[in-house]
Amino acid sequence: MIPLTQTWPAELAARYRKKGYWRGETFSVLLRERAARFAGHTAVVAGETRWSYAELLARAEHLAGGFLALGLKPGDRVVVQLPNIAEFLSVVFALFRARLVPVYALPAHRVVEIAHFARTAEARGYVIASSHDGFDYRALAAQVQNEVPALEHVVVVGEGGPFVALDALPAFNGELPEDADPSEVAFLQISGGSTGLSKLIPRTHDDYIYSFRASAEICGMTPETVYMVALPAAHNFPMSSPGFLGTLHAGATVVMSPSPSPEVAFALIEREKVTMVGLVPPLALLWMQAAPGTKHDVSSLQVLQVGGAKFMPEAARRVRPILGCTLQQVFGMAEGLVNYTRLDDPEETIVGTQGRPISPDDEVLILDDEGRPVAEGEAGNLLTRGPYTIRAYHNNDGANARAFTPDGYYRTGDVVKRTAEGYLVVQGRATDHINRAGEKISAEEIEDHLLAHPNVFDAAVVSLPDDFLGERSCAFVIAQGEMPKAAVLKAWMRTRGLADFKVPDQVVFVDAFETTAVGKVSRKELRASLRRRFLEQAEA
Ligand code: OOB
Numbered sequence: 278m279i280p281l282t283q284t285w286p287a288e289l290a291a292r293y294r295k296k297g298y299w300r301g302e303t304f305s306v307l308l309r310e311r312a313a314r315f316a317g318h319t320a321v322v323a324g325e326t327r328w329s330y331a332e333l334l335a336r337a338e339h340l341a342g343g344f345l346a347l348g349l350k351p352g353d354r355v356v357v358q359l360p361n362i363a364e365f366l367s368v369v370f371a372l373f374r375a376r377l378v379p380v381y382a383l384p385a386h387r388v389v390e391i392a393h394f395a396r397t398a399e400a401r402g403y404v405i406a407s408s409h410d411g412f413d414y415r416a417l418a419a420q421v422q423n424e425v426p427a428l429e430h431v432v433v434v435g436e437g438g439p440f441v442a443l444d445a446l447p448a449f450n451g452e453l454p455e456d457a458d459p460s461e462v463a464f465l466q467i468s469g470g471s472t473g474l475s476k477l478i479p480r481t482h483d484d485y486i487y488s489f490r491a492s493a494e495i496c497g498m499t500p501e502t503v504y505m506v507a508l509p510a511a512h513n514f515p516m517s518s519p520g521f522l523g524t525l526h527a528g529a530t531v532v533m534s535p536s537p538s539p540e541v542a543f544a545l546i547e548r549e550k551v552t553m554v555g556l557v558p559p560l561a562l563l564w565m566q567a568a569p570g571t572k573h574d575v576s577s578l579q580v581l582q583v584g585g586a587k588f589m590p591e592a593a594r595r596v597r598p599i600l601g602c603t604l605q606q607v608f609g610m611a612e613g614l615v616n617y618t619r620l621d622d623p624e625e626t627i628v629g630t631q632g633r634p635i636s637p638d639d640e641v642l643i644l645d646d647e648g649r650p651v652a653e654g655e656a657g658n659l660l661t662r663g664p665y666t667i668r669a670y671h672n673n674d675g676a677n678a679r680a681f682t683p684d685g686y687y688r689t690g691d692v693v694k695r696t697a698e699g700y701l702v703v704q705g706r707a708t709d710h711i712n713r714a715g716e717k718i719s720a721e722e723i724e725d726h727l728l729a730h731p732n733v734f735d736a737a738v739v740s741l742p743d744d745f746l747g748e749r750s751c752a753f754v755i756a757q758g759e760m761p762k763a764a765v766l767k768a769w770m771r772t773r774g775l776a777d778f779k780v781p782d783q784v785v786f787v788d789a790f791e792t793t794a795v796g797k798v799s800r801k802e803l804r805a806s807l808r809r810r811f812l813e814q815a816e817a
Pocket of ligand 1: 468469513514518583584585586587588606607608609610611612615631689691703706712715717
């Protein structure tokens with residue numbers, strides 16, 4: 278098995294410890310300490326389930342033994358694909374306790390993605406819910422196991438079917454392992470996949486705990502905070518910015534919402550007196566549309582965080598008047614760096630910027646395409662390094678060479694400006710992925726799928742501006758042989774077993790792609806010119 282590592286240069290690691298960012302805490306110690314301090318306080322609410330801190334700890338420790346009794350060994354990686362249910366928390370803390378390494382997948386992922394994660398992480402376990410939103414994950418697990426036989430153990434929350442149910446894990450009569458070293462990799466997060474397939478992001482106890490502890494402070498979390506997970510819990514944003522982990526760090530209460538729709542979420546806000554929630558921009562728009570007519574009392578809401586994609590100032594400005602709460606913009610990435618507007622910032626900063634970094638030791642560079650710093654206030658490429666930004670992806674030399682500079686800066690691919698006060702304003706990006714309502718889609722990955730169709734000669738996938746989604750995906754396709762119908766091509770994409778959000782929103786057939794006199798133009802230029810011509814025509 279390829280070892281999991283994430284290391285910072287020794288001088289920097291020493292500095293991060295000296296400054297108190299890395300405190301040698303681990304996930305298991307964290308939960309144990311919170312359970313000691315807040316034993317009877319509610320840790321998590323999901324549907325009719327309500328667990329205190331003491332109960333969450335007891336469940337996590339019990340399940341930790343069950344996973345080991347099943348045959349998983351400390352160090353093994355376990356793909357976790359769960360919806361927003363209480364067991365999300367008991368399972369991941371159980372894995373931490375058993376020194377197993379969660380690999381976080383989204384409920385929307387299908388066989389293509391899960392098999393890729395399982396293979397790349399060399400996973401031996403896979404935790405799913407029996408079904409969710411009308412989809413049977415046990416059938417998916419069977420498909421994945423077929424492709425990746427090393428994925429031996431499937432554990433199901435609910436009816437196990439052919440697999441073992443979480444409630445029926447074998448009894449354990451050994452000793453749970455010693456606690457982890459805080460500089461060890463605690464879990465693998467999934468990259469947005471700006472080029473090709475998603476990469477695995479190894480995060481350590483030290484670096485990740487710092488990021489959500491500091492986030493919880495910035496967001497003023499106290500044990501009285503009630504934080505709702507409305508986005509899929511596996512996303513970095515609702516997990517750690519400050520997310521459910523920051524909430525537990527603060528000894529506060531996590532409310533799992535099974536859906537981010539206003540109907541479901543507003544009822545829960547009323548019932549649980551939710552004070553804080555994080556959304557992507559399209560959902561924030563939906564909530565603002567629904568709020569004036571709702572029969573639910575959502576006045577407990579104090580902070581609405583919006584992030585994952587650019588929230589336009591016109592929309593941002595309406596949050597306080599309509600929802601009666603403070604907006605906080607969050608510009609972050611699973612690789613590390615997270616920026617927040619501060620709760621007491623002037624309205625213009627909250628509305629017009631994407632915030633400033635968590636840490637005084639987040640180093641931010643804004644460079645032109647030749648790698649020179651841009652003038653103050655000019656737009657340029659954002660690079661960053663710091664106490665919770667990774668230095669390398671797992672086992673991917675090619676991606677690492679592209680994404681990191683020799684002195685350890687991560688090239689975010691985002692184009693930003695910095696204000697005199699140090700706040701970042703996102704202008705766009707240099708890479709060719711599509712940011713569809715906060716879900717990042719690699720153009721290259723989708724083009725590869727399209728090219729597998731017998732009637733597709735060539736394909737280029739681009740983002741188009743979309744009033745609701747922010748961006749939608751559009752595939753320009755040159756057909757060969759019989760011209761397929763757009764709807765048929767889309768339906769065929771679905772059968773390939775990839776997440777639904779990756780199926781192009783729009784398919785446009787073209788006769789040819791432009792080539793220069795000397796030959797082919799780069800894919801990047803090609804995508805840009807297809808997008809430009811399409812938008813010009815749409816305008817005319
Ligand atoms: C979050 O994480 P990822 O890894 O899904 O995506 C990161 C990318 C950024 O590089 C940027 O391109 C975009 O998403 N992004 C934003 C943004 N927040 C993220 N673009 C414009 N404005 C924003 N506010 O999306 C993520 C991780 C932690 C917290 C929040 C979001």
